[in-house]
Amino acid sequence: MSDPFVVVGADAAGLSAASKFRREAPDRDVVVFEKGRWISFAYCGMPYFIEGRVERLSNLLSLSPSEVAERGIDLRRGHEVVSVDSDAKTVAVEAATGESLTQPYSDLLVATGGRAVTGPFDVRGVDGAFTLHDMDAAAAMDAYIAPPDEYDPARADVSAVDRERVDHNAAQPAPETAAIVGGGYVGVEMAEALHGRGLDVHLFQRSDYLLPPFGEAVGARVAAELDATGVTVHTGSPVDALVTDDDPGVGANSRIEAVEASGETFPADLVVVGVGIRPNTALLEDTDVETGPGGAIRTDEHGRTNLPEVYAAGDCATAIHAVTGEDAWSPLGLTANRAGRAIGSTVAGTPTPVGEIAGTAVVKAFDMECGRVGILDEDEAIEAGFDPVRETVTAGSRSGYYPGSSDTDVTLVADRDTGRLIGGSIVGADRAAVRINTVATALESGLTVAEFERLDLAYAPPFSPVWDPLLVAAKVLNGSLESA
Amino acid sequence: MSDPFVVVGADAAGLSAASKFRREAPDRDVVVFEKGRWISFAYCGMPYFIEGRVERLSNLLSLSPSEVAERGIDLRRGHEVVSVDSDAKTVAVEAATGESLTQPYSDLLVATGGRAVTGPFDVRGVDGAFTLHDMDAAAAMDAYIAPPDEYDPARADVSAVDRERVDHNAAQPAPETAAIVGGGYVGVEMAEALHGRGLDVHLFQRSDYLLPPFGEAVGARVAAELDATGVTVHTGSPVDALVTDDDPGVGANSRIEAVEASGETFPADLVVVGVGIRPNTALLEDTDVETGPGGAIRTDEHGRTNLPEVYAAGDCATAIHAVTGEDAWSPLGLTANRAGRAIGSTVAGTPTPVGEIAGTAVVKAFDMECGRVGILDEDEAIEAGFDPVRETVTAGSRSGYYPGSSDTDVTLVADRDTGRLIGGSIVGADRAAVRINTVATALESGLTVAEFERLDLAYAPPFSPVWDPLLVAAKVLNGSLESA
Numbered sequence: 011m012s013d014p015f016v017v018v019g020a021d022a023a024g025l026s027a028a029s030k031f032r033r034e035a036p037d038r039d040v041v042v043f044e045k046g047r048w049i050s051f052a053y054c055g056m057p058y059f060i061e062g063r064v065e066r067l068s069n070l071l072s073l074s075p076s077e078v079a080e081r082g083i084d085l086r087r088g089h090e091v092v093s094v095d096s097d098a099k100t101v102a103v104e105a106a107t108g109e110s111l112t113q114p115y116s117d118l119l120v121a122t123g124g125r126a127v128t129g130p131f132d133v134r135g136v137d138g139a140f141t142l143h144d145m146d147a148a149a150a151m152d153a154y155i156a157p158p159d160e161y162d163p164a165r166a167d168v169s170a171v172d173r174e175r176v177d178h179n180a181a182q183p184a185p186e187t188a189a190i191v192g193g194g195y196v197g198v199e200m201a202e203a204l205h206g207r208g209l210d211v212h213l214f215q216r217s218d219y220l221l222p223p224f225g226e227a228v229g230a231r232v233a234a235e236l237d238a239t240g241v242t243v244h245t246g247s248p249v250d251a252l253v254t255d256d257d258p259g260v261g262a263n264s265r266i267e268a269v270e271a272s273g274e275t276f277p278a279d280l281v282v283v284g285v286g287i288r289p290n291t292a293l294l295e296d297t298d299v300e301t302g303p304g305g306a307i308r309t310d311e312h313g314r315t316n317l318p319e320v321y322a323a324g325d326c327a328t329a330i331h332a333v334t335g336e337d338a339w340s341p342l343g344l345t346a347n348r349a350g351r352a353i354g355s356t357v358a359g360t361p362t363p364v365g366e367i368a369g370t371a372v373v374k375a376f377d378m379e380c381g382r383v384g385i386l387d388e389d390e391a392i393e394a395g396f397d398p399v400r401e402t403v404t405a406g407s408r409s410g411y412y413p414g415s416s417d418t419d420v421t422l423v424a425d426r427d428t429g430r431l432i433g434g435s436i437v438g439a440d441r442a443a444v445r446i447n448t449v450a451t452a453l454e455s456g457l458t459v460a461e462f463e464r465l466d467l468a469y470a471p472p473f474s475p476v477w478d479p480l481l482v483a484a485k486v487l488n489g490s491l492e493s494a
Numbered sequence: 495m496s497d498p499f500v501v502v503g504a505d506a507a508g509l510s511a512a513s514k515f516r517r518e519a520p521d522r523d524v525v526v527f528e529k530g531r532w533i534s535f536a537y538c539g540m541p542y543f544i545e546g547r548v549e550r551l552s553n554l555l556s557l558s559p560s561e562v563a564e565r566g567i568d569l570r571r572g573h574e575v576v577s578v579d580s581d582a583k584t585v586a587v588e589a590a591t592g593e594s595l596t597q598p599y600s601d602l603l604v605a606t607g608g609r610a611v612t613g614p615f616d617v618r619g620v621d622g623a624f625t626l627h628d629m630d631a632a633a634a635m636d637a638y639i640a641p642p643d644e645y646d647p648a649r650a651d652v653s654a655v656d657r658e659r660v661d662h663n664a665a666q667p668a669p670e671t672a673a674i675v676g677g678g679y680v681g682v683e684m685a686e687a688l689h690g691r692g693l694d695v696h697l698f699q700r701s702d703y704l705l706p707p708f709g710e711a712v713g714a715r716v717a718a719e720l721d722a723t724g725v726t727v728h729t730g731s732p733v734d735a736l737v738t739d740d741d742p743g744v745g746a747n748s749r750i751e752a753v754e755a756s757g758e759t760f761p762a763d764l765v766v767v768g769v770g771i772r773p774n775t776a777l778l779e780d781t782d783v784e785t786g787p788g789g790a791i792r793t794d795e796h797g798r799t800n801l802p803e804v805y806a807a808g809d810c811a812t813a814i815h816a817v818t819g820e821d822a823w824s825p826l827g828l829t830a831n832r833a834g835r836a837i838g839s840t841v842a843g844t845p846t847p848v849g850e851i852a853g854t855a856v857v858k859a860f861d862m863e864c865g866r867v868g869i870l871d872e873d874e875a876i877e878a879g880f881d882p883v884r885e886t887v888t889a890g891s892r893s894g895y896y897p898g899s900s901d902t903d904v905t906l907v908a909d910r911d912t913g914r915l916i917g918g919s920i921v922g923a924d925r926a927a928v929r930i931n932t933v934a935t936a937l938e939s940g941l942t943v944a945e946f947e948r949l950d951l952a953y954a955p956p957f958s959p960v961w962d963p964l965l966v967a968a969k970v971l972n973g974s975l976e977s978a
Binding site for chain 1 (some may be wrong): 496538548897953954957964
């Protein structure tokens with residue numbers, strides 16, 4: 011094998027890197043180890059599969075193993091990289107067949123992704139209790155929700171699927187009530203999905219508002235939207251325990267019956283635990299690799315770790331935050347794809363920055379479109395050295411006389427000393443989400459609020475009032491800065 | 495009168511300036527002269543009124559004369575400023591009553607707006623032939639379209655309306671066929687409006703594609719959309735003459751019968767001439783005022799003309815283009831509002847930049863949302879000193895597996911030498927228009943294509959694929975720049 015580029019993990023970051031590298035360095039070998047059977051699937055699409063809006067599990071696959079092979083990439087599924095020897099420049103691999111092997115590398119990319127954490131709750135072996143971070147879980151939950159006589163096995167139409175687990179879940183009685191533990195992205199998206207499947211849904215959130223990274227203005231509006239559609243939202247209400255028909259938290263193939271929160275017991279035939287993810291970094295545990303926020307692998311502007319010729323990208327790696335200039339951990343799809351692609355070029359000989367992150371994120375909650383970017387949290391802003399000033403405005407999304415305008419809440423945060431815009435959020439029913447990209451671009455360009463207020467943004471009655479809601483917010487925030 | 499700020503024109507720019515000035519300089523007088531009876535109305539809303547989507551003419555008014563008076567602004571409707579003596583610092587005013595007066599000023603704002611031009615066509619005194627640049631025309635056209643026994647006089651529910659003209663038009667037989675002369679904003683919006691009123695609509699455009707400022711990719715897509723909805727589009731087909739039941743182009747109260755184009759005669763009971771607007775600058779004709787592009791009054795970064803203490807803003811004035819740094823004329827609503835507001839502050843003692851323009855514009859054509867910004871035209875780019883490179887891509891607006899994705903065409907233009915992004919356009923059915931604001935922000939921040947490609951834009955399946963269509967375009971354009 012000539013001068014091999016070894017990639018660990020065959021999802022967004024890993025396969026983007028391998029594909030880009032393959033095109034730019036046709037004379038070198040590239041091998042991708044993937045511990046499981048799944049490759050290149052859309053995490054973000056799983057709630058929509060469960061909702062039924064996406065018809066087939068296969069719709070969520072971007073690339074098949076044979077397409078990867080056609081690109082000239084040596085893909086080895088069922089091969090787990092268990093350790094890295096950065097002096098010898100080798101990785102130790104254990105195959106699902108029981109075989110062990112040692113693979114030398116010239117360059118190594120760790121793209122091992124993240125895993126769902128469950129907090130104090132053990133969902134293993136409990137029927138009706140799920141996390142949602144892999145395709146087998148999505149297929150199993152979908153099968154569990156369907157009444158046994160109505161489940162269509164063609165929904166899980168991918169050979170890699172854990173068919174036994176699907177069949178077991180399909181045989182269970184259909185749930186009527188659902189409890190979602192955690193009101194982040196996954197929680198909110200799953201609330202919509204399960205409501206769409208006809209379940210009576212209760213969403214439990216530890217803190218006082220949903221979607222904490224989006225800030226209170228967004229979280230409160232989303233809670234109101236969920237309530238209005240019939241999802242019961244419990245904020246400030248952490249789940250204390252899962253109740254099964256066995257002893258709580260114990261026993262294989264017990265079935266979920268309820269959750270306990272705020273001293274009450276809420277019946278639940280289905281529980282989704284969505285309390286966050288953590289980076290998968292175990293394979294580097296015995297190295298001197300540096301880690302950063304969230305325990306993710308620290309990387310520089312080219313995706314390099316502190317180990318020679320070892321890169322990291324995707325949900326297991328940090329990136330540089332455009333606003334703070336510091337390491338940050340933002341496990342999202344674009345970050346992974348972009349960093350993978352850049353590292354593929356860099357390893358192939360063209361140094362390419364992975365790009366900074368701005369923490370840009372959007373989420374749909376029924377008719378509400380939510381967006382956030384940058385630093386919204388007061389403490390986080392102060393810790394990064396800013397003196398944050400914030401304003402929230404409510405403005406129409408269209409000219410007042412044009413039908414269909416929706417109240418749009420915009421929050422902007424700036425640094426008092428420099429006037430620099432450091433964060434923003436938006437929520438509304440009419441094209442709100444994509445508007446956050448304007449704020450992201452401003453943040454990454456280092457604009458002040460005064461500069462932002464003077465941006466020549468588009469106006470036409472069906473799409474915006476004369477003053478776009480973002481400009482209204484900037485005007486108000488700039489007024490606060492000037493009067494301060 | 496103490497140290498008066500005199501404003502000519504009571505629309506967006508003029509009243510924004512007067513209102514802002516009133517708040518910031520409560521001890522000085524402000525007087526606004528308006529030659530007509532209408533103030534503060536939404537030009538951009540008129541097509542939607544005619545379409546019927548907006549129920550009442552009054553819905554298009556932002557401020558009533560009494561609300562203006564309540565703000566402490568001395569508003570004089572029916573007062574035309576006919577000349578300016580910039581040495582004496584006075585304006586000559588002729589009132590509709592026949593009275594003449596001379597008004598001294600300390601500071602003067604010329605906010606006289608623009609007027610629709612008709613090219614070689616004289617629509618005056620021809621029933622069924624209209625331009626669309628004032629509220630009386632909108633009310634008259636609306637009345638003309640309605641069958642005489644179905645017209646609701648409450649549609650034109652504003653006392654300022656030319657009731658005689660409305661009544662005359664309401665009495666005309668209802669038109670069945672319409673010809674629109676000019677495929678710019680007004681033409682495209684009126685095509686949708688008249689189609690919505692049940693007319694058989696033909697749209698004639700001199701050049702080879704609609705919406706020339708949006709570029710060919712947008713224009714072609716909009717033509718296809720109009721065709722698909724039943725509007726007949728004639729591109730490369732200038733109208734040569736209007737045909738009336740009298741001698742063509744002559745005679746009061748003749749009625750339109752047809753238009754001639756490309757050697758053919760097309761029957762038309764209604765004709766809308768929308769071939770452009772020109773700045774109203776007659777009142778400065780006898781001064782040494784400098785003019786710029788389009789014959790508009792040249793202004794600096796604070797909205798000042800070359801005459802001392804004389805400002806200009808809105809559709810009669812130039813502004814500085816963010817990409818070229820040169821004077822440009824972009825008669826649009828935000829430009830007017832923003833400049834007026836800034837000049838109000840400047841005159842009150844707080845110098846405030848009016849802001850640069852980027853030529854940002856959006857327009858709706860049935861289900862198509864269109865946006866443009868910056869320099870798209872090849873010749874214009876070369877003239878501004880750029881070596882333009884362009885790419886157009888078609889990308890989905892959502893993740894492929896998520897229902898409702900729409901092909902979105904993005905064009906980006908960059909300067910070959912510097913890599914700087916200088917223009918962009920977008921068209922698509924799913925949230926395309928507001929996406930142009932991201933490009934506007936990048937242009938105004940001076941980003942290169944490489945920097946734009948690395949922006950952290952939002953991703954969630956309902957709103958965007960992992961790579962937003964804008965990023966896909968940037969990737970392709972950056973590839974072209976690198977390989978050049």
